[in-house]
Amino acid sequence: xxxxxTLALESRQPMPGIGVYNQKFGMWxxxxxxxxxxxxxxxxxIILRFAHPDxxxxxxxxxxxxxxxxxxxxxxxxxxxxxxxxxxxxxxxQRGLRRWLLATVLLGAVFLSIQGVEYVKLAExxxxxxxxxxxxxxxxxxxxxxxxxxxxxxxxxxxxxxCMIFVTVKAFRxxxxxxDHGGVEVMGLYWHFVDLVWIILxxxxxLI
Amino acid sequence: MSTVATxxxxxxxxxxxHDDRSFIRKxxxxxxxxxxxxxxxxxSLFFLVLGGLLAMGMRWQLAFPSDPAHPLxxxxxxxxxxxxxxxxxxxxxxxxxxxxxxxxxxxxxMPLLVGxxxxxxxxxxxxxPDMAFPRLNMAxxxxxxxxxxxxxxxxxxxxxxxxxxWTSYPPLSVESxxxxxxxxxxxxxLSIIILGFSSLMGAVNYITTVVNMRAPGMTWFRLPLATxxxxxxxxxxxxxxxxxxxxxxxxxxxxxxxxxxxxPDAGGQPLLWQHLFWFFGHPEVYILILPAxxxxxxxxxxxxxxxxFGYKAMVIAMISISFLGWIVWGHHMFQSGMNPLLGASFMxxxxxxxxxxxxxxxxxxxxxxxxDIHFHTPMLNAMAFVGMFVIGGLSGVFLASTPxxxxxxxxYFVVAHIHYVLFGGSLFAIFAAITFWFPKxxxxxxxxxxxxxxxxxxxVFFNLVFFPMHRLGSNGMMRRISDPTQYExxxxxxxxxxxISMWAFAxxxxxxxxxxxxxxxxxxxxxxxxxxxxxNTLEWSTPSPPxxxxxxxxxxxxxxxxxxxxxxxxxxxxxxxxxxAERPTPAPEPVPAGG
Numbered sequence: 164x165x166x167x168x169t170l171a172l173e174s175r176q177p178m179p180g181i182g183v184y185n186q187k188f189g190m191w192x193x194x195x196x197x198x199x200x201x202x203x204x205x206x207x208x209i210i211l212r213f214a215h216p217d218x219x220x221x222x223x224x225x226x227x228x229x230x231x232x233x234x235x236x237x238x239x240x241x242x243x244x245x246x247x248x249x250x251x252x253x254x255x256x257q258r259g260l261r262r263w264l265l266a267t268v269l270l271g272a273v274f275l276s277i278q279g280v281e282y283v284k285l286a287e288x289x290x291x292x293x294x295x296x297x298x299x300x301x302x303x304x305x306x307x308x309x310x311x312x313x314x315x316x317x318x319x320x321x322x323x324x325x326c327m328i329f330v331t332v333k334a335f336r337x338x339x340x341x342x343d344h345g346g347v348e349v350m351g352l353y354w355h356f357v358d359l360v361w362i363i364l365x366x367x368x369x370l371i
Numbered sequence: 372m373s374t375v376a377t378x379x380x381x382x383x384x385x386x387x388x389h390d391d392r393s394f395i396r397k398x399x400x401x402x403x404x405x406x407x408x409x410x411x412x413x414x415s416l417f418f419l420v421l422g423g424l425l426a427m428g429m430r431w432q433l434a435f436p437s438d439p440a441h442p443l444x445x446x447x448x449x450x451x452x453x454x455x456x457x458x459x460x461x462x463x464x465x466x467x468x469x470x471x472x473x474x475x476x477x478x479x480x481m482p483l484l485v486g487x488x489x490x491x492x493x494x495x496x497x498x499x500p501d502m503a504f505p506r507l508n509m510a511x512x513x514x515x516x517x518x519x520x521x522x523x524x525x526x527x528x529x530x531x532x533x534x535x536x537w538t539s540y541p542p543l544s545v546e547s548x549x550x551x552x553x554x555x556x557x558x559x560x561l562s563i564i565i566l567g568f569s570s571l572m573g574a575v576n577y578i579t580t581v582v583n584m585r586a587p588g589m590t591w592f593r594l595p596l597a598t599x600x601x602x603x604x605x606x607x608x609x610x611x612x613x614x615x616x617x618x619x620x621x622x623x624x625x626x627x628x629x630x631x632x633x634x635p636d637a638g639g640q641p642l643l644w645q646h647l648f649w650f651f652g653h654p655e656v657y658i659l660i661l662p663a664x665x666x667x668x669x670x671x672x673x674x675x676x677x678x679x680f681g682y683k684a685m686v687i688a689m690i691s692i693s694f695l696g697w698i699v700w701g702h703h704m705f706q707s708g709m710n711p712l713l714g715a716s717f718m719x720x721x722x723x724x725x726x727x728x729x730x731x732x733x734x735x736x737x738x739x740x741x742x743d744i745h746f747h748t749p750m751l752n753a754m755a756f757v758g759m760f761v762i763g764g765l766s767g768v769f770l771a772s773t774p775x776x777x778x779x780x781x782x783y784f785v786v787a788h789i790h791y792v793l794f795g796g797s798l799f800a801i802f803a804a805i806t807f808w809f810p811k812x813x814x815x816x817x818x819x820x821x822x823x824x825x826x827x828x829x830x831v832f833f834n835l836v837f838f839p840m841h842r843l844g845s846n847g848m849m850r851r852i853s854d855p856t857q858y859e860x861x862x863x864x865x866x867x868x869x870x871i872s873m874w875a876f877a878x879x880x881x882x883x884x885x886x887x888x889x890x891x892x893x894x895x896x897x898x899x900x901x902x903x904x905x906x907n908t909l910e911w912s913t914p915s916p917p918x919x920x921x922x923x924x925x926x927x928x929x930x931x932x933x934x935x936x937x938x939x940x941x942x943x944x945x946x947x948x949x950x951x952a953e954r955p956t957p958a959p960e961p962v963p964a965g966g
Contacts (some may be wrong), residue, residue, distance in 0.1 A: 171587040175925060178590070180583035185503040191580045196613045197573055203650075205634065207643055216639045271825070304638040307630035311621070340812035 190349045194356045197319075201360050204315060205367060208308045216306045225290055225305070227281055228369050233318055234277045235365050239321075241270035242358045245351045255341035257334075264331040264347075267354070271324040282310075309368060316357070316364055323357050326350060379764065384774050392919075398547070400513070402505035407512045408491030409812060411482045412805075414519065418478035421799075423879050425471040432459040434872035436854040436865075446504045453531060461549045464853035465534035470526075472537030473559065474855030477566055477657065478519060480793065483801050484662040485570070485608070486515070489577045489601040491812065497909035497927040498586025498948070503579040511572040514565060521562035525555040525896055533537050533559035536851060538648060541633035541641050544626045551628075560623045567616045570608050577605035586948075588907070588928030593947065595908045598677060600665025603693050604658050611654035618647035621844075645707060649700040657696045660760075660792060661689060663800030664731060667753045670803050673906050674750030676943045677744025678933035681734040688734075690729035695724045705776045714773045721771040728764055732757060743936070743943065749904075752803035756831050759795025763788055766841060781851075785843025790837045802826070809889075810903050814915045815896030821888040825881060832878035836871050843867060844939040846917065905944045908932045912948055 181188055207337045210221050244266040251259030285291075290306050330350045333339065339347055378838070398406060428443065435441035442457020443449075453463035490508065494501050502508045525532040532555040535544035539559070581602045585594075594602075621632040622644065627867040631637030632642050649753035672679045679685060701709065701717035735757050744750070766788040769775050779785065802825075809817050848861055855861040855868060909926055912916070926948040934945035 165590060168588060168590050172927060175587055175927070177583070177925075178585040178587060180585070183583075184577050185583050188583060189504060189575050192578050192609060193571075196574070196609045199610050200613035200617050203614040204621075204717075207617070207621060207647065210643055211638070213638065214640065218638055267915060283652065304631065307628075309625065309631065311624065311630070315620075320535050 179337045181276070184345060186349050187352070190352045194352065197214060197356065197360075198284050201315075201363075204312055205363070208367065211304055211308055215304055218223065220305070225285070225288075226309075226369055227284070230277065231365065231369055234274055235361065237270055237277070238358050238361055241267050241274065243249050245354045249344075249347055252334075252339050252341065252344040252347055253350065255338065257339075258342075259341060260347070261331070264334050268324060268327045268331055271315050271320060271327060271354075275320055275324065278313065285288055312364060312368060316360055317359070319357050320321050323354055327354070383432030400509060401452065402501070403501050404490045404494050404505070404508060405812070405917065407508050408487045410512050411486035411490060412812075414515070414841070415479050415482040415486065416886075416889075418519070419475050419483070419947055420882075422471055422475040422479050423882065425467045425474065425920060427527075427876065427879055428459070428472060429464065430872040430875040432853055432871045433855065440860065455961070457497050461853045463536055464532060465536075465550070465851065466532040466552070466555070469533045469536050469539075469559075470522075470852045473533070473563075474522065475793070476537060476571045476655075477563060478522065478795050480517065480659055480801070481570070484797065485573065485577075485601065485604060486512070486664060486810070488597070488666070488804060489573065489605065491808065492597055492910065493577055493580055493601060494584070494920055495811075495913065496595045497581060497584060497589055498909050498922065498928065499580060499584040500920045500922065502576045503575050503584060506571050508576050511569045511576070514569040514572070514728050518562045518566035518569060521558050521565065523715055524563070525558040528554040528558065531555050538652070539622065539644075540648075541622065541639075542635070542645050544622060545633060551774050557623070559628050560626060564616055564623070567612045567619070570612050574605040574608040574612070575600060578609065581605075586926050588809045589909075589947075592683065593928055593931045595665075596668035596682070596685055597662070597665040597908075600661045600663075600668075600689060603689050604661045607658050607661070607693055609743055610652045610656070614647055615651035615655075618651070620646060620721050621647075642707060645704050646700070648699075649703045651779075652703060653700040654693070654696045654772055656792075657693055659797055661693070663756065663797045663804075664689065666800050666804040666807070667735065667756045668738075669906075669908070670749045670753040670807055671738050671757075672935060673807075673904055674753065674935045675739045675744050676935045677738055677742040678931075679715065679734065680737030681742075682931065682933065684730055685734055686729045687965055690876045691727040692724060695720060695727075699724065702771055702773075702776075705773050706780045711773070718771055722768065725768060725771075727765065732761055732764075747841045747904075748817070748826060749803040749807040751823065751826045752799045752806070755799045755826070756803065757957050758925055759791055759799060759833075763795055766791060779844060781849055782844035783840040783848045783850065786839050786850060787840035789846060790840075794833060794837070799829075802829070805889070806902065808910075809892065809896075810899030811910055811913075811915050811917070813893055813896070814899055815892055816899050816903060817892040817896060818888050821884055822835040825888065828881035828884070829878065832881055835874040836878055839867055902946075905942065907934055907944050907946050909947055912946055 164208060171178045183191075248260050248263035248267060249262055251257075253356065280318045291310075330346055392401075397403075401407065401410075431441075431443050433935070437458050439457060443454055443459055443632070446459070448453035449463075453460060455467075459467075490502070493499075530547070530552045532552070533539070533544070534550045534552045535556065539556075543549050544560075545557055547556070549847055552557065581598060582595075604777060621630075622628040625633050625639070630843050631638045631639040633641050635641060668685060698719055700714065705714055720736045739754075766784065766887050770779055770785060806817050806822055809815070846860075846864065847858075847905045848855055848864060856865055899915045901913060901915050903915075904911070909922075909928070912926060913921055927950075928947045929946065929949070929951055930947055932947055934947075936943045937945045939945060940949075
């Protein structure tokens with residue numbers, strides 16, 4: 164029997180497991196499934212696009228790359244503020260936790276707003292997901308793949324912002340402490356994942 | 372490192388020693404893994420019967436193709452768009468084929484193997500009070516319910532239910548102009564998407580629980596093989612189902628939003644669906660067999676009163692099967708026009724999977740060899756699994772060979788193969804598991820005589836139904852065809868088809884014995900103690916049924932799960948949590964005189 168098992172036996176605690184508490188481990192496992200989900204979608208995008216490269220005019224002609232690049236930066240900054248929030252509560256700094264969580268929520272909301280504005284602008288130019296009504300440059304493929312990919316990412320960010328609001332409210336009610344703040348850490352994991360997916364998406368959809 | 376407070380008020384209530392939960396919290400919206408497992412049990416048994424009825428409808432049509440002299444029984448109850456003057460319309464036959472497959476795979480076998488037994492067994496076998504995330508577990512079941520409602524609703528909408536096969540290939544599944552079905556297909560897609568979320572939630576729970584909540588002394592290589600199998604299956608679900616979900620979402624968009632992911636004339640690719648679907652689809656079939664293998668290992672060791680032969684090899688074999696299962700999906704697509712070199716690589720990897728499967732088979736035989744075999748109902752069903760799985764596996768080797776598959780793809784040879792592994796394999800294992808763990812779940816034994824009669828009839832009829840299909844397939848009978856007599860080369864096989872149908876009706880009728888046994892035993896079965904099978908794993912150290920929280924005190928594990936006929940025990944079993952006997956300290960050596 165391993166030393167860890169012997170210790171577990173003597174102390175009557177459960178086996179050491181992976182040394183990561185349940186909620187955090189569960190979030191990592193869930194994020195693994197999300198990796199598979201986005202890989203399926205991104206893989207489909209790549210296959211469809213490089214089968215019909217002429218249908219996908221250079222991103223800059225239709226999409227607003229500078230604005231979205233700025234938006235990417237905003238999302239990355241929101242990950243930084245998330246880390247700052249976590250670091251704050253690790254030190255027991257309640258005010259810092261609240262401040263940085265609030266910043267993260269706001270930056271996330273700004274990201275979504277800018278994405279929404281871009282969607283509206285594109286639709287006004289006739290760039291829509293449906294085959295039948297597509298009128299702008301490129302072919303139907305472009306619209307549907309663009310909206311599906313960015314749309315699902317946006318849905319994940321939206322869910323993230325909603326959960327973040329929940330966590331922020333809890334923080335303002337003083338429910339996290341230096342000893343007990345797993346919720347902040349687990350939220351942070353999800354947020355960083357959503358950010359990472361965006362960086363990959365932005366590169367593939369907007370830059371390449 | 373941060374800590375997390377886990378106890379909720381409700382749990383604190385229970386740990387105080389008494390259970391103050393209301394009826395609804397105890398039996399309807401329960402977070403107890405045992406209750407959730409039993410909820411899945413009743414739901415999946417219902418769908419097992421429904422799937423069987425659909426098969427009976429198919430077999431009637433195949434026995435009497437479009438024959439007005441033999442109208443479909445009950446056909447007058449169905450609308451004229453499905454059954455006209457007693458004759459099954461081809462569109463309805465397509466729906467029956469589709470829904471038989473869909474319901475059996477997604478709503479019967481998967482929930483029976485995973486929804487029931489991962490939920491019921493994992494915490495008990497590892498010595499935990501419940502799952503890592505009990506409320507997520509409850510959500511997982513209650514999310515499966517709307518999925519079930521949607522899949523049933525499809526039978527009642529205009530155009531009938533989905534008719535593109537359980538594999539739902541576009542363009543057939545997208546263009547209602549080809550299939551005649553619209554609403555049913557959309558409902559099908561939505562239902563499986565929702566069911567996927569339910570499965571994923573379960574997978575996160577099972578993985579976290581097994582990794583983090585094992586009782587003291589329960590090291591990885593002391594886990595029962597049922598838990599190992601369910602753990603590995605959960606990882607497969609975690610990684611495969613999201614790919615299916617993505618593919619289904621794109622399909623849904625094609626169906627309702629007018630996109631063209633899979634429509635070739637607008638730049639989409641039907642092959643994209645095939646790759647995405649089978650990348651999920653192949654791990655899916657291992658999801659459908661691995662838990663069954665785990666149960667069979669438990670039951671064969673128990674029935675032979677011997678340790679599992681080669682426990683570590685069994686674990687490594689399951690891990691190998693699950694790894695290899697990711698790189699073989701192309702063998703479902705050999706006829707899609709792929710580069711033969713690619714086909715050869717899929718053929719090679721597919722053949723390799725036979726090796727760990729064979730290791731497991733020989734280990735089951737080695738377990739039984741020279742054992743003190745008790746031929747109780749679970750043991751009989753488990754032994755049938757081994758034999759039937761071998762036959763199914765052998766037909767799989769024929770299909771794996773790309774040039775042979777040219778002849779056999781989409782024929783009844785494939786139907787024979789899948790039913791030997793899914794019925795001969797998974798379903799016999801399910802019968803074994805239900806009978807074996809019934810006393811733990813309900814505190815009563817199932818009737819042994821009825822169990823043996825059911826087993827014998829099922830075994831005989833099953834083989835009479837499915838073995839002839841090997842010949843039908845290799846002689847050119849194609850799948851999913853409502854009237855084989857329209858082809859001259861199949862007319863000679865009509866007597867075979869009719870005979871298969873007769874045996875199929877008998878097979879279905881024999882299941883009534885199991886159903887009667889199950890429900891009768893719930894109320895009148897012989898009362899069971901904690902360990903009626905004299906088994907070793909931790910669930911047999913609890914009362915039957917176990918209380919909320921499972922163990923009065925956290926068990927401590929001292930040994931592996933298969934110490935049957937051990938010299939350290941007076942009986943022929945030795946539970947994992949029985950403390951080792953105190954060894955008497957030897958008397959001290961007498962000191963020799965003179966120093």
